[in-house]
Amino acid sequence: MNLFDVNWIGVVLAALAGFVVGGIWYGPVMGRKWMGAVGLTEEQIKQGSMGLIYGGAFAFSLLASWTLAHTFQSYETNGVELSVLVKVITAFGVALGFIVPAIGTNYLFSQKSKTLFFIDAGYWLLFYITMGAVHAYLP
Numbered sequence: 001m002n003l004f005d006v007n008w009i010g011v012v013l014a015a016l017a018g019f020v021v022g023g024i025w026y027g028p029v030m031g032r033k034w035m036g037a038v039g040l041t042e043e044q045i046k047q048g049s050m051g052l053i054y055g056g057a058f059a060f061s062l063l064a065s066w067t068l069a070h071t072f073q074s075y076e077t078n079g080v081e082l083s084v085l086v087k088v089i090t091a092f093g094v095a096l097g098f099i100v101p102a103i104g105t106n107y108l109f110s111q112k113s114k115t116l117f118f119i120d121a122g123y124w125l126l127f128y129i130t131m132g133a134v135h136a137y138l139p
Helices: 008-029 031-038 042-046 050-077 084-109 114-137
Strands: none
Touching (some): 008 050, 008 114
């Protein structure tokens, strides 16, 4: 199987969907609480290099989306048909089993707050569920 033998439209749309989830999560849903948890003001956030921040975040979203698509495609190449539900649960499992423990470990050692952990962990769970759903419907 070729590493790049994936549905690239699905990869981009899933990354965009995850990115939109982030905009909603860190905007109207948890924005103020997140700013307090990281100790930033709106003015400080606006001083950041938005092109670099958003461009880099989208590039990481593309990488995560491609990896998920490649994983699903590798199953199908080997004759395993995954249902929509299995793809969504698998994506959730990736977040719960790999992403959440990784950020949790980093937050423990850097002594970040539980509030920040739950905000960020919640985002990554939603991000991967969303990407899994897009990949499930656009195989």
